[in-house]
Amino acid sequence: MASATSYILFPLIFSLAFALEAARPRQSNITLGTSLHPSTNPTSWLSPNGRFAFGFYPEGTGFSIGIWLVPSPENTTVIWTAGRDDLLVTKDAVLKLTREGLKLLQNSEWRLISRYIYTSTGAFSASMLDSGNFVIYDSNFNVISETFDNPTDTIMAGQVLHTGSELVSSVSETNHSSGKFQLSVQIDGQIVWCPAASPDISEDAYHSIGPYLEGYQGLNLDDNGRLYLFNGSATFNLTKGFWNRTTRVYRATLDVDGIFRLYSHNLELNTGQEVLAEIPKLTDLCGVKGTCGLNSYCTSAQGVVACECLPGFDYLDGNRTSSGCTRNFTTSGCYLNNDNTTYMSTLENVTWSVDAYTEQTYSTSKEDCRDACLKDCFCDAALFQVNRCWKQGLPLRYVIRDSTEYCATFIKRVNMSAGEGHVSSVAENPAAAPVTTTNRKFSTKILIVSVALITGIISTLAALMFIFYRYQDGRYRRMRRNREPALVDEIAPRSFSYRELREATDGFKEELGKGAFGTVFKGTLPRGQRVIAVKRLEKVVAEGEREFRTEMRTIGRTHHKNLVRLLGFCDESTNRLLVYEYMSNGSLADLIFKADRRPGWDERVGIALDIARGIHYLHEECETRIIHCDIKPQNILMDDNRTAKISDFGLAKLLMPSQTRTFTGIRGTRGYLAPEWHKSAPISVKADVYSFGIVLLEIVCCRRNMELEAEADAIILLDWVHHCFMAGELEKLVPDEVDVIELNRFVKVGLWCAQSEPGTRPCMKNVVMMLEGNVDISLPPPGFSS
Structure with missing residues (x-):
């Protein structure tokens, strides 16, 4: 009942907020120190023409911060x-609005709301413009940050x-988190x-x-x-162009279904939005790759898309059928059609994006293709x-159902009841004959000979x-490396x-x-022009291919x-390489x-x-607990938005056992060793x-x-920080102006983490809290080790 009430109250609060904003004097200049609140006025800043607002809007069980169109x-x-x-x-x-940009106070802590809406040159004022762009100015009214850039x-x-x-x-019409599809403008002028x-x-x-030409500056x-x-x-x-009227607002949005749509909003007639163009223009929405997850196939009828699991598979998440499917049985190693243990289910007019591990072969019939698999x-x-x-x-x-050209998909399945004396209950198995038992009385001699x-x-x-x-393993090993795409979170990285x-x-x-x-080494994947970082591993444990691939998965x-993010790997002979996303801002x-x-x-x-x-x-x-073993600033990389990301996690167990205790001293990271x-x-x-704890103090x-x-x-550093903390002289640690309460809290957390005894140190969940x-946070004891 509480959930239902919240769904009713949020739209009412949203509508009331807009009504109050409309009645409020419109302003184009926002001065330092001006603030907004989610549930009390003011909740947003309006553009001079009143068409756009920047501020809090209700989403789910809370609020988000953004910009929206306000036609009514x-x-x-x-x-x-x-x-x-x-x-x-x-x-x-x-x-x-502060000198650093827009900051959010929540749970008694100030933080920047986005790395896109802040500046290091000193904010002076801000404006919500009539174009829908929110900008921040310096003291000379130069634009130093704007939402249009991001x-x-x-x-x-x-x-x-x-x-x-x-x-x-976005994820959905009501959830504006990052969704399943992206539109990119490439350096060759293509939009993909x-x-x-x-x-x-x-x-x-x-x-x-x-x-397909360079020199184009964007969409x-x-x-x-x-x-x-x-x-x-x-x-x-x-x-093409449409109407040029001051009462119309145009926007182009990559919608939740992966279609890029051009919308027109007629504010004069207040008739809502009109779709002017769709790119791509599809009669079957299943043509959008990724609509359904792995091991499921997409069907559509009258503009409604459905995702169904392949035979022998179940949904990863029954509440999100588009998330993909996983097998509803487990197998160990290779399995063949011995004693009717395997059979093939057939899906007519179903096809997929071919990533075969063998070259295509010519078959005179679908039965030959089925039997070959x-x-x-x-x-x-x-x-x-x-x-x-x-x-x-x-x-x-x-995987999609395609009725334009005849095709057939065969899925290998396991007859779990084979050899148990009764027919499998799977309806799609007309070819799997039941295994029957016949009682016969054999003499001892015949029985011995038979056995x-x-x-x-x-x-x-x-x-x-x-x-x-x-023989098959040696033949297919290299070809199989190219069959595992890294598309979604549940799937292992791609093999290069x-x-x-x-x-x-x-x-290299x-x-x-x-x-x-x-x-x-820095690299670039062909065609897609994606920049990658390739790590060539050294002194790797001489384990088998299966063990290495298991660690990679x-x-x-x-x-x-x-x-x-680990994008892929290579394990040819003695060559072991890892392919990561490229981090442009160093460590x-x-x-x-x-x-x-x-x-x-x-x-x-x-x-x-x-x-x-x-x-x-x-x-x-994560699914398998991972101990990093080498947390240090050099292993913390910064992306385009200055978000910190941890690298080299999970690799310690790939080193030779003798290296796990010696490589840190050689590499100059002794100061971080517990x-x-x-x-x-x-x-x-x-x-x-x-x-x-040591990195935090650094x-x-x-x-x-x-x-x-x-x-x-x-x-x-650890001795100095502890001395300054006990002497009440934390200002010596940080020469610039900081939040003293926050500084005291962070120093205490660092000292707690650096305790000599492992049992005294907090777990990372408590560290985050x-x-x-x-x-x-209580006073840390003096039992630390430097």
């Missing part, structure tokens, strides 16, 4: 959201989606539509359009409703189309199967060949850095905004140790929380907690844990 109190359209993947804001929050899922008339930028759809989790745009795009939307590309002298039109140890599914047959392993992606004969046959078959398996990565890095030419686990299934060490202008206090607070949340995920929230490393004691997650003070040039009592100010 009853009709609102969100065009931009700040921190769209952050937690919702509570009703007691305060949004305030769109979410929408561009407005007068806005440009620059080359290299992208739009990401693809799933947001796709690692290779060229292979996974479901639509593209553009001139433009003008006041006539015309979408076009422009290179300074020539234009490439995506749509049934007899192949590595085949999980086969596709028959126009006398051609493809064999493939799981997962299957972009001996059967034993000999089984032994011979087992030997033949072993030889066949080894050594040749692909050598070409992508131009012969540009070195980005060298760490404990190996050397990192474990690391690949981790997905958190504060972890560097935390570069930011706090080498930068001419160190980050401000608020940014350092955000970085510390980013790291803590990432470690907490590794320790307690005391138990030197005692040959068992290593737990608390070793990471200790390392985080972030607070913007200096290394050991500086020989410092005064005698300040050489060891302490940093956020949600729990009280």
Whole structure:
């Protein structure tokens, strides 16, 4: 009942807020210190013409911060959201314009609402413009920050989606978090539509359009409703022009279904919105790749899309049928059609994006294609189309029902009841004959002969199967590496060949850095032009391919905004390489140790929380608990938005056992080692907690844990911080102006984490809560180790 009441009250609050805003005097200039509140006036800032508002809007059980179109109190359209993947804001929050930009007060803590709406040059005022753009000015009224430079899922008339930028759809009409699809403007002028989790745009795009020429500066939307590309002298039109009237507002949005739509809002007649164009224009929405998850197939009728699991599969999430499916049985190793244990289910007119591990073969009939997969140890599914047959392993992606051309999909299944004396209950198994038992009385001699004969046959078959398996394994091993896409969170990373990565890095030419686990090189994937970081592992445990791939799948299934994403790997012979997303802003060490202008206090607070949340995920929230073993500023990388992400997690167990205790000293990270490393004691997650404590103090003070040039009592950072804390002289630690209460809290957390005894250190969940100010922190004991 409470949930139902909230759904009723939020729209009423939203409508009342807009009505009150309309009655309030409109302003175009917002001065420093001006604030907004979610549930009391003012809740938003209006543009001078009253068409756009910036502020709090209700979403779910809380509030979000963004910009929306206000044609009337009853009709609102969100065009931009700040921190769209952050937690919702509570009703007691305060949004305030400060010198650093827009800051949010929540749970007694101030933080920047978005790395897109802040500035280091000193904000002076702000405006919600009539165009739908929210801007921040300096004291000379120069624009130093604007939302038009960082769109979410929408561009407005007068806005440009620059080359290299992208739009990401929302989850739903009522949830504006990042959704499943993205639209990217590439450097060659093309505009590409693809799933947001796709690692290779060229292979996974479901639509593209553009001139295929460099020099185009981005996607433009003008006041006539015309979408076009422009290179300074020539234009490439995506749509024609419509009406140029002051009463019309145009916007183009990548909607939740992956379609880019151009809308017109007639404010004079207040008739709501009108769809002027759709790109791509599809008669079947299943043509949008990624509409349904892996191992499920998409069907549509009268504009309604449904996702259904393949035979033998169940939904990963019954409440979100588009999330994909997983097998409802488990198998160990290779399984063949012995004793009716396997059979094929058939789906007529169902096809998928072929990523076969064998070259296509020509089959005279679908029965031949079906049987070829049934007899192949590595085949999980086969596709028959126009006398051609493809064999493939799981997962299957972009599966759709296609009635335009005859095709058939075969899914290998296991008859769980084979050999038990009754027929399998699976209706799709007309070919799997029931196994029956007949009672016969054998004499002792006949029984002995029969047993001996059967034993000999089984032994011979087992030997033949072993030889066949080894032959097939050697034949298909390399081809199978290319069949596992990294599209969504549940799927293992993609397997690359050594040749692909050598070409992508131009012969491992540009070195980005060298760490404990190996050397990192910069590379670019072909066609999609995606920049990657390739780590060539050194001193890796000489384990089997299966064990290495298992570790890669474990690391690949981790997905958190504060972890560097593993996109793929290579394990050819002795070559072991990892492919990561490229982080353009270097490491935390570069930011706090080498930068001419160190980050401000608020940014350092955000970085510390980013790291803590990432470690907490590794320790307690991912499918397999991961101990990092080497938390240090060099392993914290910064993305385009200065979000901190942890790298090299899960790699410690890939090192030779003798290296786990010696590589840190050699690599210069001894100052981050927990005391138990030197005692040959068992290593737990608390070793990471200790390392985080040292990193936290380095972030607070913007200096290394050991500086020989410092005064005698300040050489060891941990000793110096403890001395200043006990003496009540924390101002010595941070020369710039900071929040004293926050500084005291962060120092106490660092000292607690750096305790000598692992049992005394807090877990990362409590560390996050302490940093956020949600729990009280007692005085740390003096039992720390430097």
